[in-house]
Amino acid sequence: MSSPTEQPDAPIVQEASSNGGGFFSNILTPGSSLNPTFLLILDGAFGLLLVVLLSLFVITHWNIHLLFLMVIEGCLWASVKWFVHELQQVQAQEGASSPRVDAEEKNALKPKTE
Numbered sequence: 001m002s003s004p005t006e007q008p009d010a011p012i013v014q015e016a017s018s019n020g021g022g023f024f025s026n027i028l029t030p031g032s033s034l035n036p037t038f039l040l041i042l043d044g045a046f047g048l049l050l051v052v053l054l055s056l057f058v059i060t061h062w063n064i065h066l067l068f069l070m071v072i073e074g075c076l077w078a079s080v081k082w083f084v085h086e087l088q089q090v091q092a093q094e095g096a097s098s099p100r101v102d103a104e105e106k107n108a109l110k111p112k113t114e
Contacts, residue, residue, distance in 0.1 A: 034087060046077040
């Protein structure tokens with residue numbers, strides 16, 4: 001048996017889970033790597049990992065292994081940023097060239113009359 005006080009809470013919980021589920025399902029769709037929210041979360045995760053590695057580096061009295069891990073993490077972060085930048089450039093080029101391609105395709109489909 002459910003009490004009347006539990007019923008109004010149920011739709012709110014469902015809405016919250018659908019919003020969260022929508023974001024996580026959006027991550028797996030093509031082109032979602034350019035979503036600004038996803039990029040912000042990704043930068044936050046890389047930044048947090050760098051802070052953790054840096055704090056471990058200090059706590060372990062400058063362990064050289066952690067220094068190498070920080071270098072590897074920085075290279076991975078830079079490569080992800082470069083890849084996203086390249087995706088944005090390709091998407092911008094495709095957006096700029098698509099009207100010309102459409103016009104060329106229309107001209108190619110028209111029968112030539114002399």
